[in-house]
């Protein structure tokens with residue numbers, strides 16, 4: 001039986017991104033060809049400054065490519081105005097940042113409900129129900145009325161994850177989501193992202209942490225703005241297993 005591949009949410013064909021740098025242009029991304037399919041968990045790795053955040057910004061429609069073709073949920077992004085991109089982004093993309101990016105003057109519940117307020121048609125009681133539901137999902141209902149300054153880093157990131165999924169987005173983009181957390185809290189946030197993925201969500205995560213990156217189904221490596229390597233979870237596992245075989249059995253295997 002042939003399995004139909006899941007449709008892509010993100011399609012990049014020869015995408016490039018350059019920023020003006022005085023009289024010249026600084027090419028940050030070059031000739032990126034990449035599909036992210038519905039329900040995939042992709043991690044993006046690479047040294048500092050290689051363009052990981054820039055790539056995520058393009059995926060999340062925060063910025064536009066300067067060359068090539070980017071399609072989001074089947075729509076060519078080049079043809080969309082700023083307002084249309086903003087509607088698409090608010091509807092279909094959830095962001096999780098290294099620095100949490102919660103609003104200090106708003107309570108936990110208000111922070112999480114914020115993306116819903118841009119959807120004018122949602123009744124107040126429904127917003128409250130949805131906010132509680134996602135806070136339950138990250139185990140933070142007991143802190144609903146607290147403010148970000150009253151939370152630990154791990155708790156802030158759990159609230160940020162709740163905010164990212166409150167609109168039931170097609171894709172969650174996480175930029176170094178464990179970068180400001182200790183190991184234990186990092187693992188908690190990763191367990192949360194893995195659970196979201198197991199529930200069918202699409203996740204694309206930038207991380208420096210090889211261990212967390214390896215939890216993704218597919219890892220993309222960037223170097224100087226180009227994709228230089230791609231490996232799937234299965235490939236990485238069989239590499240580890242063949243390494244183990246070599247270690248244990250040496251050359252005696254056929």
Ligand SMILES: Nc1ncnc2c1ncn2[C@@H]1O[C@H](COP(=O)(O)OP(=O)(O)OP(=O)(O)O)[C@@H](O)[C@H]1O
Pocket residue numbers: 019020026028046047048049050051052053054055
């Ligand atoms: N708005 C901008 N204007 C000019 N240059 C930019 C802009 N945004 C990013 N850059 C440059 O693009 C390059 C890649 O930046 P980016 O943040 O994407 O890298 P990164 O791989 O995420 O790095 P890190 O791991 O350190 O966060 C850097 O040299 C950066 O200075």
